[in-house]
Amino acid sequence: MIVDTHVHISNPGNKRKSLFEVKDELLDSMKRQGIRYSIVIPDNFPNPQCADMDTVFEILKDEKQLFALGTINIFKDKEAHIARLDNLLKTKKIHGIKLFPGHEPFYPTDKRCEPVYELCIEYGLPVVIHTGILSKNNAECAKYNDPKHIMKVVQKHPRLTIVIAHFFWPKMDYCYELTKDIESIYYDTSGMADPEVLEASGGFDKVRRILEKTVLRKLNNVVFGTDWPICSVKKHRELIKSLRVPQELENKVFSLNAIKLYRLGIP
Template identity: 50%
Template sequence: MIIDSHVHISYLKKKKSFFQIKDDLLLNMRQNKIDYSIVIPDNISNSQCADLQVVMDLIKNKSNLYMIGTIRIAQINKINLLEIEKLFQLKIIRGFKIFPGHDPIYPTDKRWHPVYKLCIKYDFPLIIHTGINVGNRKCARYNNPKHIIKIAKKYPKLKIIIAHYFWPKLDYCFSITNGFNNIYFDTSGLADPEVVKISGGIKKIKGILIKTIKRRAESVLFGTDWPMCNVKKHINLVNSLDITKEEKNKIFYKNSRHLFRLK
């Protein structure tokens, strides 16, 4: 079984309807034998990447698609927190994503704390976007794992998934997260040729993933960042790792099934 824990309903160059992209996603899943995908909405309404409401409507009757919640920090208020809580209660969202670096906001910003408490209350993970954007390396200061470990320390029951392994600084991200049993990593983007090149090559990527799995086999989840990244390349990356069959099963589906509490 394979669960892709990190996809978006978005288009790259050629404009497409979100409905069409959802069909592309389902086709791509069939082609790559992906059993379930977890869709991450954008935190702002726009025509390029589906937001929370759009994703909710699109995946309503799809038993192989799940979704994550998100909101911009400026929208956090009593009413919206109640709305998020309701979505958690109904298991319509199975986690929450924040985008430090896309937004000039630190994960330690106090305004996020009520959301973190909801994640803990309903036992769903917090996903944090990390790493550089090509053409804007400075944005990574907002998602530096040195801030993330502060949250992990303050909320030991909060399960935190670091997306994109704070690329290109993989070694630093590995070291600084040592000892945190509530920090997880998805593989999204790590097979992307540009990410591989800037992060020090495929040997470096594989080495870090193996070290992370050997440190705690529960901490790595398969994710691709489709359609930005190629699904097959990510499957091949995990398959190429010199780890046990059971460790591969954990990456491909067991860890995300557990974290997102899928059946």
């Protein structure tokens, strides 16, 4: 079984396609690629090309294969949104909360993130933090999501579970060395098999080695993610399959770790 922990209902470059059609494409892709369940990450503001939280709930409805995270715009959302996230976590409508430092100019240490961290601690669910550059032409944003800032959050909130998305590409080795000893830090593999990410991060073999030693050292702390539809599910599956790790650890990466981390309640 495979659980993809990092997908979006998004429509880059095709404004005429509805987001409901994208959901159907996601389910079709999951069937073709052998993905049993996916976790949808909404955008954190209304966007006709990427479903925000309200739109995700409208689109997903009773889809048994699709779960969701919550999101927040720390510049605009106030106490009412925090209360809503609280209720969504309580009713198991969401299975964690995503923050986007770098997409927006704030650091994970920003005091406006504190209510999110407190909620995630209360419900025993993770906060997922975007890391890395957006592209080779937009590297400045990485200053906001450098793992050194995440380490400060860990020091302040030792009971908080954090998922580092995208492994702070292209500086994956730096990310590994800085965070490898922190039990409460997890990693999703989203974007790691993307050709641009591989090229910028030192090539396939280097990325494979970094991921391999992460899985071997932190066997419970790596979860499969792709960043569909921007990135290829097939290439990400092949990356995991290329790891020289026991089958038991591959199973953990593909599904078992995610089921436990996000409390999905599936067998």
